[in-house]
Amino acid sequence: xxxxxxxxxxxxxxxxxxxxxxxxxxxxxxxxxxxxxxxxxxxxxxxxxxxxxxxxxxxxxxxxxxxxxxxxxxxxxxxxxxxxxxxxxxxxxxxxxxxxxxxxxxxxxxxxxxxxxxxxxxxxxxxxxxxxxxxxxxxxxxxxxxxxxxxxxxxxxxxxxxxxxxxxxxxxxxxxxxxxxxxxxxxxxxxxxxxxxxxxxxxxxxxxxxxxxxxxxxxxxxxxxxxxxxxxxxxxxxxxxxxxxxxxxxxxxxxxxxxxxxxxxxxxxxxxxxxxxxxxxxxxxxxxxxx
Amino acid sequence: xxxxxxxxxxxxxxxxxxxxxxxxxxxxxxxxxxxxxxxxxxxxxxxxxxxxxxxxxxxxxxxxxxxxxxxxxxxxxxxxxxxxxxxxxxxxxxxxxxxxxxxxxxxxxxxxxxxxxxxxxxxxxxxxxxxxxxxxxxxxxxxxxxxxxxxxxxxxxxxxxxxxxxxxxxxxxxxxxxxxxxxxxxxxxxxxxxxxxxxxxxxxxxxxxxxxxxxxxxxxxxxxxxxxxxxxxxxxxxxxxxxxxxxxxxxxxxxxxxxxxxxxxxxxxxxxxxxxxxxxxxxxxxxxxxxxxxxxxxxxxxxxxxxxxxxxxxxxxxxxxxxxxxxxxxxxxxxxxxxxxx
Numbered sequence: 001x002x003x004x005x006x007x008x009x010x011x012x013x014x015x016x017x018x019x020x021x022x023x024x025x026x027x028x029x030x031x032x033x034x035x036x037x038x039x040x041x042x043x044x045x046x047x048x049x050x051x052x053x054x055x056x057x058x059x060x061x062x063x064x065x066x067x068x069x070x071x072x073x074x075x076x077x078x079x080x081x082x083x084x085x086x087x088x089x090x091x092x093x094x095x096x097x098x099x100x101x102x103x104x105x106x107x108x109x110x111x112x113x114x115x116x117x118x119x120x121x122x123x124x125x126x127x128x129x130x131x132x133x134x135x136x137x138x139x140x141x142x143x144x145x146x147x148x149x150x151x152x153x154x155x156x157x158x159x160x161x162x163x164x165x166x167x168x169x170x171x172x173x174x175x176x177x178x179x180x181x182x183x184x185x186x187x188x189x190x191x192x193x194x195x196x197x198x199x200x201x202x203x204x205x206x207x208x209x210x211x212x213x214x215x216x217x218x219x220x221x222x223x224x225x226x227x228x229x230x231x232x233x234x235x236x237x238x239x240x241x242x243x244x245x246x247x248x249x250x251x252x253x254x255x256x257x258x259x260x261x262x263x264x265x266x267x268x269x270x271x272x273x274x275x276x277x278x279x280x281x282x283x284x285x286x287x288x289x290x291x
Numbered sequence: 292x293x294x295x296x297x298x299x300x301x302x303x304x305x306x307x308x309x310x311x312x313x314x315x316x317x318x319x320x321x322x323x324x325x326x327x328x329x330x331x332x333x334x335x336x337x338x339x340x341x342x343x344x345x346x347x348x349x350x351x352x353x354x355x356x357x358x359x360x361x362x363x364x365x366x367x368x369x370x371x372x373x374x375x376x377x378x379x380x381x382x383x384x385x386x387x388x389x390x391x392x393x394x395x396x397x398x399x400x401x402x403x404x405x406x407x408x409x410x411x412x413x414x415x416x417x418x419x420x421x422x423x424x425x426x427x428x429x430x431x432x433x434x435x436x437x438x439x440x441x442x443x444x445x446x447x448x449x450x451x452x453x454x455x456x457x458x459x460x461x462x463x464x465x466x467x468x469x470x471x472x473x474x475x476x477x478x479x480x481x482x483x484x485x486x487x488x489x490x491x492x493x494x495x496x497x498x499x500x501x502x503x504x505x506x507x508x509x510x511x512x513x514x515x516x517x518x519x520x521x522x523x524x525x526x527x528x529x530x531x532x533x534x535x536x537x538x539x540x541x542x543x544x545x546x547x548x549x550x551x552x553x554x555x556x557x558x559x560x561x562x563x564x565x566x567x568x569x570x571x572x573x574x575x576x577x578x579x580x581x582x583x584x585x586x587x588x589x590x591x592x593x594x595x596x597x598x599x600x601x602x603x604x605x606x607x608x609x610x611x612x613x614x615x616x617x618x619x620x621x622x623x624x625x626x627x628x629x630x631x632x633x
Contacts, residue, residue: 007538011392014385015464015509020408022506023467025435026478028413033478046420088312097306102313104620109316111612111619113567115588116605120319122591123326123598131322131338163316171619195301224471227569231588245473245570252477253574265474272469 034262046259053263062239063247063264067271070243072154074222077161082215084162085169090203092170093177103174110167118231121160122147150240153233157241160228165221169214176210177203212283216276223272244268320609327352327602334598352603364586368607371566371582374497378504379562383554385505386512387520389464391542393457393513394520395528400455404446412438428485461517467510472570479503480574495576503571508561515560519553520546556622559615566611583608 037049057063088106092099109117124130125146136144146156180203188198226245229235235242235250242250248268252261325342326334333339333346342348356364392398412434419430455463483493493499523546531541547554572582587608590601 005396005538008392008396008398010539011388011396011542012398012460015389015513018385018502018506019464019467019509020439021435022479022503023470023475025412025431026475026482027470028409029416029431029482030474030478032413032417033481048421084312088309091305091309094305096302096309098309102309104617105313106316107616107620108320108613111563111567111616112320113569113584113587113605113608113612115569115584116323116608117319119587119591119601119605120323123602124319124322126596129335129337131340134338163319167316220469224473226473227584227588230569231591245471248471248473248477258481261477265471265477268471269474272471276469 030262030265033259034266036259036262038259039257049259053260054267056260057263057267063267065239066242066244066247069154069241070223070225073157073161073225073241073243074219077158077165078215078218078222080158080162081166081169081218082211085166085214086173086207086211088166088170089173089177090199092174106170107167109164110171112164114164114227115231117160117164118228121156121228122232125156147233148237150237153237153241157225157229157232160232161222161225164228165218169218172210172214173207176207180206209287212287216279219279220272220276223275244271323602323605323609326598327606329599331597331599335596352599355600356603356607364604364607366579367581367583367586370497370576370580371584371608374500374504374580374582375562375565377497378501378508378565379558381501382505382508382512382561383516383558386509386557387516387547387550387554388542389509390513390516391520391546393461394517396457398457398460400460401446401450401452402455403450403452404442405455407445408438408442411441426485426488428482428489431482431485432489461513464510464513467507472507476570476574479571483575493575495578495580497580500572500575500580500582503575504565504568507568507571508564511564512557512561515557516550516553519550519557523549552622556619559618563612563615567608 034053035048035050036046037052038046088102092103092106096102124132127133127143127146127148130146132146133143136142145152147153184202184206185198188202193201224245225243226249229241229243229246230249233241235246244264245268248261248264251257251264325340325348328342328348328350329339329346330349330351339346415434415437416427416430419425419434420427423430425433480494483499486493527545527549528541531545536544567584568582569584569588572585573588576582576585587601587604590597590604
């Protein structure tokens with residue numbers, strides 16, 4: 001039911017005003033800046049340059065490498081998060097022994113500040129005095145370069161992302177699994193369907209819309225990754241683990257190249273939007289099939 | 292026991308796997324906890340695992356932390372607490388109000404007036420700065436106000452083009468989460484600095500940081516609370532309306548008390564989000580209102596490998612969230628969050 005009452009504006013407007021002023025207006029401001037050549041250090045007066053900043057960026061190899069790194073971290077970690085998270089959510093909904101206890105403890109990583117997680121990871125991954133080094137030395141591998149060699153550093157970052165965000169997948173998928181009707185499974189049980197075929201025939205298709213949403217949220221959020229990288233590797237070695245947010249931060253806060261940074265932020269936004277569109281387009285037929 | 296439950300050998304296998312994951316997800320937290328009680332020699336000399344067995348615990352790192360030798364710890368802790376609590380309260384209240392309005396009333400926004408806002412705000416800002424030579428801060432305030440007034444004004448008329456309804460407004464709110472925060476954080480830093488030149492100090496103030504957090508929590512609050520309010524029975528409200536109870540009293544007297552579980556869940560999620568947030572704090576604060584994540588992140592670069600001290604600082608940031616995990620786990624059990632994922 002909807003009704004009419006002028007007071008409705010007093011309910012909606014505070015939220016709209018805050019978002020307009022603090023989220024939308026800066027966006028417009030930064031879009032305006034992105035067409036300018038604007039520098040604070042050394043100070044250079046604003047000059048309209050059109051799309052020059054954008055063209056500079058697109059032809060900058062570093063930008064494409066950063067996009068690649070970010071996508072690699074985002075897609076790989078989300079794939080693992082989803083697979084592991086689904087398995088855990090299934091175990092919890094099927095009332096594994098100690099499910100109540102596991103449920104609370106599995107949530108925990110998600111709520112730890114990413115900077116704290118990064119610092120803990122740095123201790124554990126320390127190549128000489130960390131516990132992981134001691135563990136791998138049992139197998140004869142000592143002093144592996146967890147954070148100082150490009151591929152190892154990427155792997156470490158992905159592992160940390162998986163550790164931290166699998167709980168989020170568990171949280172949402174568990175809520176979805178709990179809401180599934182019981183009678184479908186009873187019918188399947190009567191026909192002696194194996195658990196394997198029950199999963200692929202019932203659970204997975206019915207969970208598809210929630211799964212799609214969870215993966216979408218996680219990929220969008222993973223693209224924003226910054227705190228973990230900032231503390232763990234600082235983008236290094238070289239720029240091997242530099243992500244889009246970190247690149248923008250370096251350009252903006254270290255070089256104070258405002259026009260360039262604004263253009264970079266918009267390209268970043270564009271990358272995320274393009275990805276979302278492709279994702280939704282690929283998914284649409286499947287979602288409709290199972291509706 | 293339902294047919295979906297595990298039976299027999301399989302049950303034990305799954306239990307073992309869960310234990311494995313438990314070990315994986317808990318070990319880092321265990322590690323940071325014990326490291327904060329280690330003496331330097333026990334850290335540098337290679338990994339040690341069990342207190343009293345292979346190292347002698349000490350409170351040194353903690354007394355150092357609380358005596359303030361290692362930076363303005365208390366100041367950071369308080370600013371984190373104050374900002375997180377107030378941002379979560381404000382966002383939950385105004386977000387719930389907006390969610391209520393979006394569920395119970397109809398809104399119509401013409402797309403054209405939205406576009407007008409965009410064009411006038413951007414054009415006005417550029418015009419003011421480039422042509423009239425006004426300072427960027429003043430130009431942006433004036434452009435914002437004119438654009439807002441104009442778009443509200445023209446929304447009254449029958450403009451051509453599509454009309455957006457409540458669902459579109461919700462989508463508009465939620466789509467804010469799609470934007471990489473660095474886009475806005477950087478622009479916000481510049482705008483705050485310009486405001487500072489006009490005499491309103493925004494960077495490194497309580498007001499500036501809280502406002503930014505409120506804006507960025509609102510999408511989640513509106514998303515969660517809209518589903519919750521939509522699931523509330525409407526008869527009570529209708530009965531109150533028959534008695535001519537004003538809407539604001541219906542909201543504060545009936546709707547808010549009824550949505551208490553949803554409010555708690557939303558508040559807790561927002562609180563966790565703000566407490567852990569790093570990027571905005573990094574951009575918008577520099578000394579007085581710096582939050583805990585900034586302090587924690589700076590530990591390593593300032594002091595190198597003093598892991599015992601770093602661990603103690605990190606634990607202070609982690610501990611309140613452990614309480615929150617307990618709360619959330621309970622809510623999950625009662626299926627309270629089930630509505631949010633639909």
